[in-house]
Amino acid sequence: MLRVERSCPYAESTVLRIVAARFVRDGRDLVAPFSLELGAGQRARLEQPSASCAMVAARLAAAIVKPTFGAVTVGDFDSRLQPAQAKRLVGFVPQGGFGGSEREFGREIGFRADVWNVERAAMLREAGEILAALRRTPLSPATDAYARGIALALAPGVHLAVLELPPAGVLEALAALRPGLATVATAVAADRTAPAAVLLAGSMP
Amino acid sequence: MNGTRATLAIVRREMDSPWLARLCVGLIAGFGLGILSSPSGAFEDHLTAALAALWFAVGGTLRVDMRDGMYFAAPLYGRQLARAHALVALAGAFALPLGATLGWALRGAPGNELAPGGFAVTLFCAAALSAVVALSATPRCGGARAVYALLAVGAGAVTLIPYFTGLRDAPFAGLAAALLLGFFGLRAFGETLARYDPIG
Numbered sequence: 001m002l003r004v005e006r007s008c009p010y011a012e013s014t015v016l017r018i019v020a021a022r023f024v025r026d027g028r029d030l031v032a033p034f035s036l037e038l039g040a041g042q043r044a045r046l047e048q049p050s051a052s053c054a055m056v057a058a059r060l061a062a063a064i065v066k067p068t069f070g071a072v073t074v075g076d077f078d079s080r081l082q083p084a085q086a087k088r089l090v091g092f093v094p095q096g097g098f099g100g101s102e103r104e105f106g107r108e109i110g111f112r113a114d115v116w117n118v119e120r121a122a123m124l125r126e127a128g129e130i131l132a133a134l135r136r137t138p139l140s141p142a143t144d145a146y147a148r149g150i151a152l153a154l155a156p157g158v159h160l161a162v163l164e165l166p167p168a169g170v171l172e173a174l175a176a177l178r179p180g181l182a183t184v185a186t187a188v189a190a191d192r193t194a195p196a197a198v199l200l201a202g203s204m205p
Numbered sequence: 206m207n208g209t210r211a212t213l214a215i216v217r218r219e220m221d222s223p224w225l226a227r228l229c230v231g232l233i234a235g236f237g238l239g240i241l242s243s244p245s246g247a248f249e250d251h252l253t254a255a256l257a258a259l260w261f262a263v264g265g266t267l268r269v270d271m272r273d274g275m276y277f278a279a280p281l282y283g284r285q286l287a288r289a290h291a292l293v294a295l296a297g298a299f300a301l302p303l304g305a306t307l308g309w310a311l312r313g314a315p316g317n318e319l320a321p322g323g324f325a326v327t328l329f330c331a332a333a334l335s336a337v338v339a340l341s342a343t344p345r346c347g348g349a350r351a352v353y354a355l356l357a358v359g360a361g362a363v364t365l366i367p368y369f370t371g372l373r374d375a376p377f378a379g380l381a382a383a384l385l386l387g388f389f390g391l392r393a394f395g396e397t398l399a400r401y402d403p404i405g
Contacts, residue, residue: 088280
């Protein structure tokens with residue numbers, strides 16, 4: 001069984017590398033080609049023309065969907081060749097966060113502890129700490145479901161957080177809570193000519 | 206990664222209250238069919254039990270929500286997910302045949318069904334194969350989903366043919382067909398999940 005670790009073995013290297021990734025469905029580009037390199041503590045925003053494109057872009061970065069062209073590497077693992085290893089390093093927060101009851105939240109932590117093969121008690125403690133810290137930030141109560149989604153996603157001790165269309169203030173709160181965590185957030189671009197990936201903190205390769 | 210721990214976690218998650226309720230319905234329905242059937246092992250009674258078992262197996266499996274994004278965000282291989290869901294689908298599909306078997310045992314004169322060459326083994330094989338093949342319909346929608354559901358019923362029907370045509374050693378022929386087709390069905394489902402992109 002693995003332990004929940006906060007130290008990041010990728011601190012000196014790239015956590016996420018996206019090279020000309022593009023996602024095509026029915027002959028149409030749902031995600032236009034974009035590249036991004038992210039190290040520990042860096043944050044990026046992926047701007048997409050619509051919510052559905054942002055949804056696909058988030059899943060691309062989280063190694064949940066495979067790029068039609070290009071490559072996505074998390075840590076040392078290619079999302080197409082070693083998806084399970086890549087996903088082990090990623091905490092993915094869907095748009096709605098986690099909307100279940102407190103009891104379901106506890107059950108979900110147990111389920112994730114089993115799937116990620118980490119100690120259940122340690123993961124429960126970790127999720128509780130993250131949630132308590134997020135609830136202390138001046139986020140609106142409406143974002144509580146999203147905060148619970150973040151707690152679930154980060155509790156297994158991941159190195160990359162991918163936030164799908166996070167509510168306002170969440171990205172900043174997470175950066176304050178886990179400054180060493182590489183974070184990608186998707187957003188719907190107001191300006192359709194905007195670049196697909198915007199680095200918010202750190203340096204672009 | 207600990208595959209067994211993850212597999213059991215998925216199985217527990219899928220065997221929720223509605224699943225258990227369907228299991229009870231299957232057991233009761235099967236028991237009713239078994240106890241009300243003719244002790245002489247009439248063709249119509251066996252055909253009714255077979256159709257009910259196929260319908261129950263395919264219908265129950267189609268309720269699986271493979272598009273639950275959590276499974277695809279987790280560090281799981283397609284084959285792990287496929288195995289875990291197959292265990293749940295098989296357990297669910299066995300409810301009706303198990304209930305029928307209990308009904309036949311309590312009805313008296315169970316030789317037509319529970320003897321080594323009887324109908325019970327064939328019924329279990331048909332339900333199991335239908336459930337495994339129907340799993341491939343769960344990540345799909347529209348026409349493709351309907352085609353896979355029909356394929357599942359057809360695959361189950363294949364295992365029933367030896368029995369209903371009066372073939373000697375029919376249960377063993379049914380078992381062989383179920384094992385062979387079930388292996389390929391499960392493998393195809395695992396590959397589908399490995400390639401699947403959950404984008405709604």
